[in-house]
Amino acid sequence: MHAPASPARLTVVAAVVLAFCATLLVGGGAEAAGSKDGLTGYAFDARCAPTQEQMDAWLTSSPFWGVGIYIGGSTASCQTSATDPGQPHLDATWVSRQRSSGWRVLPIWVGPQAACSSYADLIDPNPAGDYAAADARGRAEATAAVVRARELGIKARTTLWYDLEGGFDVADEDCRRSALRFLSGWTEALHDLRYRSGVYSSISAGIHALDNADNLSPGSYEMPDQVWFAWDNDRANVDVDQRWVRKDSWEGERIHQYQLHTDAAYGGVALTIDRNFLELDGGSQPPRNLLACGRTDLDLRSYPRLRTGRSGDAVEALQCLLRKHAGYRSRLDGRYDTQVARAVRKFQRRHDLRQTGRTDPATWTALFAQGSKPLVKVGSSGDAALRLERALRAAGFGSVKVTGVVTDRTTRAVARCQRRVGLDPTGVVTTDTWKALQTGAR
Known part of the structure; x- marks a missing residue:
């Protein structure tokens, strides 16, 4: 995420004091929250929180479900001091509005960096006590991050991400081991406070x-629950390079930053982001x-x-849909009789279709699309995804596979x-797209 160096530098003693004070502020038990549903899809990080207008425009026109935002830390690029993250738009209301709109907010903490890097605030590489100073600093940073997360209304069991910038020499033993001990302390402290641990790095x-x-x-070392790896290879997937990471490590718990510092515009709003x-x-799950x-x-x-x-299977499928959406009450026997024709005509009349009593592609499409009109993008799953996939196939987009999880192939259709x-061909299913499908997509 390429955070610039900050002149702020906390000593280990100051970090321990910060941890103690923050613990007093946090109190005993963290507020419990249910674990999030699995999600597979796109996210962007812009470091500084965009305005509400920008977020609203991107919600309905971009492929992204996730947004990564700096919430604090001594090396955070939006920061003005060690205690003020300096984000002009970021507060508890901003977080609440994004979450209620469907965004998955990814809170990022950017504190001291690897001892052999060029940043101003560095992890202490002193090996004494198995890098005890690094461990203490990691715990202090985690405690401070939880205090800030709670101020923003980010509840327990949410993953808080530590941004450890790449570009440091992993062959430098003290640098590497102090970083590992720091991250281990970060993870243990977050778990004690009932948050989950994530680590971003190269x-x-x-x-x-x-x-x-x-x-x-x-x-x-205590391992993080999730990892966010930077690998600028332009491939939108979570596959790892096995020269660096084993194939099954953190499977189902990864983010891949595949494009760095790129300009993007959706809904008439331009931002500079990482993709x-x-x-x-575990990812988006099919029904x-x-x-x-x-x-x-x-x-x-x-x-x-x-x-x-x-007669046949297609008629039985039609009868099932008519039972759900046109009041058809007869048996599902696969026979297209006068009762079926009457129900088809009734449905066509209700949904502004040609009232023929015959079932054409527009009628199939409208039948499959009936229901609520939620926002749907890559990663959406469940009933809405099934209705969308089936409606698209009925409308002639045969390349779509019916799985109950929306993919890039689905959004291209x-x-x-x-x-x-x-x-507007955004690939994002909004209310207007649902309305078109529910009237036959003609």
């Missing part, structure tokens, strides 16, 4: 050092059961035009559908 520096230590001397792809808390009406398979290879006299109906 895949070939801090993350490599952590994984190598866990591999060669398991149990010597990330994330898979956290367990894709069948409907108890036993009916809605996911056919194609959705043919149907009329009275037809959304953009093509949006062009077809005269909407």
Whole structure:
């Protein structure tokens, strides 16, 4: 995240005092909060919190669900002092509004850096007591981060991310081991305060050092719950380079920063950001059961035009949809009779479709899309994702796979559908896109 050096430098003694004072402020038990749902998708970090207008514009036009923001620390680039993060827009109201809108806020703390780096505030490399000074400083930073997180309304069991910038020499033993001991202290203190620990660093520096230590001397250091690795390879995934990190390390608990310091514009709003792809808390999970009406398979290879006299699996799927959305009460027997035709005509009349009693692509599309109109992007899962995927396939976008988890392939089809109906082709499913699908996407 390339935080610039700060003139502030806390001594170990000051850090311990800070830890003690912060503990008094925090008090005994941290407020419990339920763990977040798994998410696979895109995130950006802009260091400084954007304005509410910028966040709102990006919410409905960008692919991002996550936003990384500096909340404090001696080396945070938005900071004006050791206790004031200097973020003009960041407060508890800002955090609350983003979370209620659907953003996943990724709080980042940027304190002392590796002893062999060029920053002003450095981790103490003194090896005495198995790098006791580094451990104490890590604990102090964690405690201060929790105090700030609570001020912002960021609850327990949220991951607080420590930004350990790359570019330091992992072959320097005191530098590497003091950094590891610092991060171990950070993680242990966060766990004591009922928060989760995340570490951001270069895949070939801090993350490599952590994984190598866990591999060669398991149990010597407390490992973070999640990792955020910088690897500027332009690939939006969470795959690691096994020269640096084992394939199964932190599987399902990674963020990959794949583009650094890039200009991006969505919804007419331009920001300079880092682009990330994330898979956290196990990633977005598909629904367990894709069948409907108890036993009916809605996911056919194609959705043919149907009329009275037809029969088969497609008719049974149609009957199931009509039962849900048009008051059809007869058996799901796969026969297109007059009752089916009557229900089709009723549905068509309600949704501004041609009232023919025959089932065409527009009718299939509208039937599948019926329901609520939530915001949907890459990583969205569950009922809305299923309805979207099925509606797109019925509308002629056969490349879409029905999984219950929205992917890049899905959003590319959304953009093509949006062009077809005269909407801005963002690939983000908003209320207007749902309305178009629910009236046949014509």
